[in-house]
Amino acid sequence: xxxxxxxxxxxxxxxxxxxxxxxxxxxxxxxxxxxxxxxxxxxxxxxxxxxxxxxxxxxxxxxxxxxxxxxxxxxxxxxxxxxxxxxxxxxxxxxxxxxxxxxxxxxxxxxxxxxxxxxxxxxxxxxxxxxx
Numbered sequence: 224x225x226x227x228x229x230x231x232x233x234x235x236x237x238x239x240x241x242x243x244x245x246x247x248x249x250x251x252x253x254x255x256x257x258x259x260x261x262x263x264x265x266x267x268x269x270x271x272x273x274x275x276x277x278x279x280x281x282x283x284x285x286x287x288x289x290x291x292x293x294x295x296x297x298x299x300x301x302x303x304x305x306x307x308x309x310x311x312x313x314x315x316x317x318x319x320x321x322x323x324x325x326x327x328x329x330x331x332x333x334x335x336x337x338x339x340x341x342x343x344x345x346x347x348x349x350x351x352x353x354x355x
Contacts, residue, residue, distance in 0.1 A: 230288060233292055234292070237263075237296075241267060241299060244304065245270075246302075247268040247270070260284050262284045262285075263292060265282075270308070283295040317337065317341055
């Protein structure tokens with residue numbers, strides 16, 4: 224049996240862990256879902272969103288608190304670093320810009336530098352080895 228104090232102690236570090244991974248204004252809550260078990264829910268402001276209400280959500284259920292906490296913690300540990308997340312977000316936006324340029328018939332002279340940049344960024348992501 225897990226007490227409320229143990230639950231608080233276990234989930235209180237999670238927002239700081241999310242912040243360390245680059246998540247903005249994270250919130251973490253614990254709940255009991257009817258007919259579904261125990262759950263930890265996390266949310267944070269979407270990257271580069273001008274609106275604080277525009278949030279991403281993750282929900283982790285388990286038959287007991289330890290299972291839900293384990294899933295939530297594993298998710299956070301599996302997130303890319305804040306720097307990697309920013310780079311992936313930028314690459315996604317650059318890719319969409321390149322696709323928009325192609326579909327709008329933008330001249331190759333304008334797109335080639337963007338394509339070269341995307342290629343270099345992709346190679347850096349593939350070969351990046353974070354310090355242990």
